[in-house]
Amino acid sequence: MEAAVKNIFYKFFFTLGEFITDGVDGLGRISIFTGRFFYWAIRPPFRFRLLFEQLYFIGNRSLFIIILSGAFTGMVLAYQTYFGFKLINVDTLVGPVVAISLSKELAPVLGGLILAGRCGAAMAAQIGTMKVTEQIDALEVMGINSIQYLAIPRIIATTFALPMLSIIFLLVGGVGAFVIGTKTLLIDEALFYSKLGEFMFLEDMYQGIIKAFFFGFVISVIGTYFGFQVRQGAEGVGKGTNFAVVWGMISVLVLDYFLTSFLIKVL
């Protein structure tokens, strides 16, 4: 009995130790990868064609899902807020509450989660497939830095595309909330506008844009990093893609907390 308990304790601490060392090891590796990004990002050759290709893929090709998500998020939020606020007779505040929620939190966070799923996965899968089919080796043998060629355009493009997509998310969400608020819930249009002007400030938007900038960076670093880490064929590509999505999403949520607590004090 005593031996069995000892065994359980041993297993528990062994697993815990392994989890911690793996985590520290992973963090170290991703930090080195990020360092390499900064080192190579400022060194020629600068491949603008690749950057624009990625901006098109990450920005333009994500527009549909961002607009769709933004519109429905705004509409749902308007509904939920309205019925809560009506109980205490402040239903005219639906506009600013929805707009502030969208600009500070929902647009960057949901936009980040969407991009982690769509683009983080694509990055890990593309780079991972190139890794297992020796295409990355082919680049290196030609004398081309694979991080500079594959990771840098993707990371820069995502870092700048996500803030833009967040703004679109916010605008579309705002329109959705306005339509539902004024046409379905019959809030007075003039009141909707005036309350928005009274409670919503430009600083609220800055907070969301700054967050989106960091989320974009983190999602793309994670996506490309797990792509380069892929081993063992198709199974490895699947694992890498899975890790890229899961850790991309977790990072967005965790980083959101720390950024919020920091930005609230600064802005």
Place this chain on the structure above:
Amino acid sequence: MDEIAISFKNVSKAFKDHVVIDNLNFEVKTGKITTILGFSGAGKSTLLKLVLGLISPTSGVVQVLGRGLNSLSKVQLREFRRNFGMLFQYAALFDSLTAYENVAFPLKEFTALNKSQRDAKIQGLFESVGLDSKAAQKYPSELSGGMRKRVGLARALALNPAIILYDEPTTGLDPITTKMVNELIVSTANKTKGLTSLIISHDVRATLEISDYVAFLNRGKIVEYLSADEFRNSNNPLVQEFVNL
């Protein structure tokens, strides 16, 4: 006396405690086809990576075209790699690019050729590896294994390398495609004066047909290094075992 394109001087490579290359002394002659044979896990791929400078030796010096790779910085090493062309086992073509774009890729990256000059060069390369213009517009997934090898070879030759490396060029191919790839290796070597070819393989029959020299790598050491004819008649029991498999 033959010039030396690649030399290993007391080279060892270990990954943690596992020694993969063990105090290797070995030279590859300029303008010749040299093949390194060996069982799986003998250290052939590690040797290839050492030649390319993709990994550094734990001890010893790898010299290529008279330059010690350990004396080159990372940036210099990248530039130096343009002296190499490499045909990968599965060609490693960029799957998002057509055959034409794959061959054009190194030319766009590293030369100042304009479009018409580039087109002329690519056409010449395609002809030299026996590809027609129809294949040029196809993506790698639309090409057969043999065609992919041809495109890979055309890409490897695009920058007029001094040394061409072949990683298991005939592994997994049918006999007819194997014959075609072997002929391609020989014709490429014959067409390009001074081109050094280094082949990593475990295909004994193909190797003995096309190589000038054959080395046998076992547990990180070259145990036999002879001309192809001499190699065939080697008394080394390991070589005999491998040749007669």
